Amino acid sequence: MVLRTVLQEIAMEKIKLFDTVAIINPVPIERLTLIESDYTSIRNLPAGQVGTVVEVYEETEYCQYLVEFADTQGREYAMATLKEDELLVLHYELTVA
16 A cells, blocks of 8 residues: 555656656556557556657646557557556656755
8 A cells, every 4th residue: 555655656756758657557448549450459558568658738637648658679559648647757767866
């Protein structure tokens, strides 16, 4: 329970265009746009799946983000519009304040 709270606080960090993110909870196939036919048999994208923010929608009360999911060869296989509290921004370098 404490880990979930910590993840939610981290997820509230301002998300920017081209940020690398991970999904906190599984995203059902009904919310996905599948690009590759090889993936039509999946039921959801599992928690922890990594993607890239390719569009930021700020017109609504809550920011939403179009996230592209790609394989290790860079081939996009799915996209989803997700809310800020569904995402965790990933960092490759330690930022010292």
